[in-house]
Amino acid sequence: MIKKSILCPLIVSAGLLACGVNPVTKEREFQFVSQDKEIQIGQQNYSPARQSQGGDYTLDPELTRYVQQVGQRLAAVSDRPDLPYEFVVLNDSVPNAWAMPGGKIAFNRGLLYELHSEAELAAVLGHEIVHAAARHGAKGMERGIFMQGAMLAVGLATRDSNYANLVVGGAQLGGQLITSKYGREAESEADHYGMKYMKLAGYDPAAAVTLQETFVRLSQGKRQDFLSGLFASHPPSQERVDLNEKTLAELGTGGEMGTEIYAQKVAKLMATREAYKAYDEGKEALQKGDTEKAKTLAKKAISIEPREARFEELLGDIALTKKNTTEALAFYDKAIQMQPDYFKPYVQSGIALFNAGKKEQAESFLKKANALLPTAPGYALLGQIAEGRGETALALQHYQLAASSDSEIGKEAAARAMRLDLPRNPGRYLPAGPLAGDTGMVYAAVQNNSNVPVGRVQVRMLQYDSRGRMVNQTRSMLITGGIAPGRRGSVATGVRIIDQADLQFFRVVVEGAELAN
Numbered sequence: 253m254i255k256k257s258i259l260c261p262l263i264v265s266a267g268l269l270a271c272g273v274n275p276v277t278k279e280r281e282f283q284f285v286s287q288d289k290e291i292q293i294g295q296q297n298y299s300p301a302r303q304s305q306g307g308d309y310t311l312d313p314e315l316t317r318y319v320q321q322v323g324q325r326l327a328a329v330s331d332r333p334d335l336p337y338e339f340v341v342l343n344d345s346v347p348n349a350w351a352m353p354g355g356k357i358a359f360n361r362g363l364l365y366e367l368h369s370e371a372e373l374a375a376v377l378g379h380e381i382v383h384a385a386a387r388h389g390a391k392g393m394e395r396g397i398f399m400q401g402a403m404l405a406v407g408l409a410t411r412d413s414n415y416a417n418l419v420v421g422g423a424q425l426g427g428q429l430i431t432s433k434y435g436r437e438a439e440s441e442a443d444h445y446g447m448k449y450m451k452l453a454g455y456d457p458a459a460a461v462t463l464q465e466t467f468v469r470l471s472q473g474k475r476q477d478f479l480s481g482l483f484a485s486h487p488p489s490q491e492r493v494d495l496n497e498k499t500l501a502e503l504g505t506g507g508e509m510g511t512e513i514y515a516q517k518v519a520k521l522m523a524t525r526e527a528y529k530a531y532d533e534g535k536e537a538l539q540k541g542d543t544e545k546a547k548t549l550a551k552k553a554i555s556i557e558p559r560e561a562r563f564e565e566l567l568g569d570i571a572l573t574k575k576n577t578t579e580a581l582a583f584y585d586k587a588i589q590m591q592p593d594y595f596k597p598y599v600q601s602g603i604a605l606f607n608a609g610k611k612e613q614a615e616s617f618l619k620k621a622n623a624l625l626p627t628a629p630g631y632a633l634l635g636q637i638a639e640g641r642g643e644t645a646l647a648l649q650h651y652q653l654a655a656s657s658d659s660e661i662g663k664e665a666a667a668r669a670m671r672l673d674l675p676r677n678p679g680r681y682l683p684a685g686p687l688a689g690d691t692g693m694v695y696a697a698v699q700n701n702s703n704v705p706v707g708r709v710q711v712r713m714l715q716y717d718s719r720g721r722m723v724n725q726t727r728s729m730l731i732t733g734g735i736a737p738g739r740r741g742s743v744a745t746g747v748r749i750i751d752q753a754d755l756q757f758f759r760v761v762v763e764g765a766e767l768a769n
């Protein structure tokens with residue numbers, strides 16, 4: 253493997269840069285994110301990220317324990333055995349696995365279907381452990397690639413059902429952490445050291461080669477769920493197969509394969525695979541508006557696996573689509589009884605109750621939902637409830653949070669926030685300043701940067717001396733006529749100047765404005 257060395261300066265400026273040795277590669281590198289910070293980021297984002305990816309798969313605790321055991325066995329021989337590793341199986345059919353800084357790892361139900369042995373499971377887990385141990389996520393944050401806002405969560409957000417593109421506030425970081433690409437060098441590192449960990453833990457590293465071959469084959473089949481899941485963040489290639497072959501030659505074959513034990517442990521999961529297939533197709537049918545087909549598929553899923561909360565929730569979503577509030581609420585209630593710590597039936601119940609005019613009941617469901625996973629619909633409706641009660645400041649807070657999601661709901665919340673806030677803080681939305689006409693007349697000009705027309709714009713112009721003291725002010729003046737979105741309006745102030753440079757002594761304050769409809 254080609255290794256780049258990074259020169260670390262001896263003198264560190266402004267306390268921002270820190271030099272360290274990468275725990276896995278032992279190379280010197282810049283480290284802005286401390287280990288404490290890494291662990292904190294992982295702990296804060298693990299739960300909301302799991303919520304946004306289908307929630308935990310709770311129906312087979314023995315399977316989860318098995319994945320945890322294999323994970324801990326590898327973590328113990330890793331270069332950072334002291335990280336607070338956690339492993340969980342997510343209730344998501346997309347074949348995917350991810351690691352967060354600090355060793356928080358998740359494994360989708362959908363990827364377990366595709367593996368053939370415990371050693372292949374170890375290959376995926378070893379790879380993810382390297383991502384955490386070698387600080388790949390932290391390095392991404394250091395490069396700033398996770399800090400560019402909500403648009404980065406697009407990888408998995410194209411999927412309908414998981415609210416991934418509706419997550420708001422601080423929890424957006426979690427989505428960015430698990431959907432961003434690490435880059436080719438990081439992927440090679442994760443493959444290479446992951447195989448080393450397999451060998452140290454007693455697994456046959458040959459499984460990393462067969463696993464990679466399976467991935468290449470599946471990616472050539474262009475299975476959409478693979479392309480949106482694992483392959484978006486860990487692109488497979490013949491090059492990776494070849495590199496794994498090379499690593500295998502160095503490490504030597506031999507070790508535990510665990511084909512039978514794996515088959516035993518996933519037997520229950522495999523037995524309900526058809527139920528989840530029906531459920532996934534049912535969700536798709538509902539999205540296309542075919543409620544009858546969706547219902548048939550949901551019932552098929554329940555007939556195979558009657559314990560799954562998501563299937564009841566789908567029946568709830570179908571009833572909600574048909575505006576049958578009572579029926580929808582009953583299904584959501586059943587889903588909540590079956591799995592009380594998943595956000596979606598709470599937010600859906602809140603929507604159903606809100607639409608039925610039962611705002612107080614809606615409020616408690618929405619609050620519970622937002623505590624599990626803050627979402628745009630949750631905060632947008634809480635905003636409307638607060639606004640209805642005349643709690644303007646609280647409504648604004650909620651709308652502004654909802655508006656942080658790059659979605660239709662987010663845009664609508666932003667517009668509602670502005671409608672509420674404009675009369676109180678017109679200057680926030682309407683930048684204003686002095687302009688001089690040909691004759692030296694000074695105009696108070698106001699720019700409408702919002703997306704709605706405004707009217708009754710009241711301005712006052714203040715005049716300062718060269719030492720910044722206010723020496724004069726006009727009376728409050730009305731800009732007649734409305735100002736369309738993106739346009740400017742102005743009013744003559746009666747003040748004249750001789751030199752354009754004198755404009756610097758004037759300020760325009762927007763004292764009032766209304767939304768024109």
Ligand SMILES: [Zn+2]
Pocket residue numbers: 379383434438439442485486
């Ligand atoms: Zn990877």
